[in-house]
Amino acid sequence: MGKARTARFQIGQIVRHRVFSFRGVIFDIDPVFNNTEEWWLSIPESVRPHKDQPFYHLLAENADSEYVAYVSEQNLLPDDSGKPIRHSQVAEIFVKDKSGSYRPRNPSFN
Structure with a gap:
């Protein structure tokens, strides 16, 4: 499968x-793919990501x-909008500091 890369x-x-x-907002990182084969195969082959890259667990939201x-690393970009995440579980996992950044409520979480 190849060597795992450092998470971006x-x-x-x-x-x-x-x-x-x-x-x-990212709440966990897998150094390489760590989900089910069924999940991976459900992605159309033409856009299926490689398994030997970091994959991120997100508290996600859309409209x-x-x-x-x-989500695979290749499909993520930094969000520079400055808008907070409204996901209902954010406060369970993170504390928002004065700069607007999120840091884990429990530093040993990951």
């Missing part, structure tokens, strides 16, 4: 999807809903 993004960082209209997303 970090826990507490707000990111947005490169293709789909959603954004979220209509809030959910948890699992």
Whole structure:
């Protein structure tokens, strides 16, 4: 499968999807793909990401809903909008500091 890469993004960082209209805050990182084969195969082959890259767990939101997303690094970009994340679970996991950044409520969380 190849060597795992260093994650480009970090826990507490707000990111947005490169293709789909959603954004979220990262709450966990897998150094390489760590989901089910069924999940991976459900992605159309033409856009299926490689497994040997970091994958991120996000408290995600779009215009209509809030959910948890699992996204490959190649499909994420930094979100520089400055808008807070409204996801209902953010306060359970993060504390928002004065600069507007999110940091884990429990530093040993990950």
